[in-house]
Amino acid sequence: MARLLIVHHTPSPNLHALLDAARSGGNEPSIAGVEVVVRAALTASPVDVLEADGYVIGGPANLGYLAGAVKHFFDTVYYPCLEDTVGRPFAAYLHGNDDTAGARRALEVITTGLRWRPMAEVVEVKGEPDGAALEACWNLGATVAATIGEP
Numbered sequence: 001m002a003r004l005l006i007v008h009h010t011p012s013p014n015l016h017a018l019l020d021a022a023r024s025g026g027n028e029p030s031i032a033g034v035e036v037v038v039r040a041a042l043t044a045s046p047v048d049v050l051e052a053d054g055y056v057i058g059g060p061a062n063l064g065y066l067a068g069a070v071k072h073f074f075d076t077v078y079y080p081c082l083e084d085t086v087g088r089p090f091a092a093y094l095h096g097n098d099d100t101a102g103a104r105r106a107l108e109v110i111t112t113g114l115r116w117r118p119m120a121e122v123v124e125v126k127g128e129p130d131g132a133a134l135e136a137c138w139n140l141g142a143t144v145a146a147t148i149g150e151p
């Protein structure tokens with residue numbers, strides 16, 4: 001069974017709604033052969049990353065950059081996973097009050113370094129998520145799941 005790992009930092013109800021949507025997309029019943037594993041960014045380990053086949057990363061923008069928890073995740077897994085996760089598919093969502101551009105750029109730099117394969121544009125959500133934002137996050141989970149699941 002393929003494994004979709006969702007790594008998230010979720011300090012508010014708005015972020016929780018985005019996480020729920022991504023998880024729901026990952027668990028889409030018509031996509032066979034995928035197990036969804038969800039880990040808080042402060043607890044996710046290199047083993048979690050090595051044992052997964054694709055990733056969804058999500059969290060807030062803080063101070064113009066990725067939230068520290070998400071940065072900590074990447075700091076923890078980067079070198080242990082650098083050789084063995086090349087080409088794996090991923091997607092990401094970011095949430096902020098007004099400007100998530102710096103966080104997106106940081107995410108792109110880090111995942112380019114890891115040579116992960118983006119499955120979609122980073123979903124950037126401001127304020128309370130509307131239906132389109134939730135659908136976009138659902139699509140992230142479903143897209144990565146469909147990529148790693150049974151044909």
Ligand SMILES: Cc1cc2nc3c(=O)[nH]c(=O)nc-3n(C[C@H](O)[C@H](O)[C@H](O)COP(=O)(O)O)c2cc1C
Nearest residue numbers: 012014015060061062063064095096097098099100
């Ligand atoms: C210390 C701190 C820095 C923040 N910096 C940014 C920022 O640079 N850009 C942004 O859009 N939002 C920023 N925010 C807002 C958070 O991204 C936002 O609170 C988080 O996504 C949760 O959103 P919510 O409170 O609307 O649920 C910041 C929040 C805090 C606490």
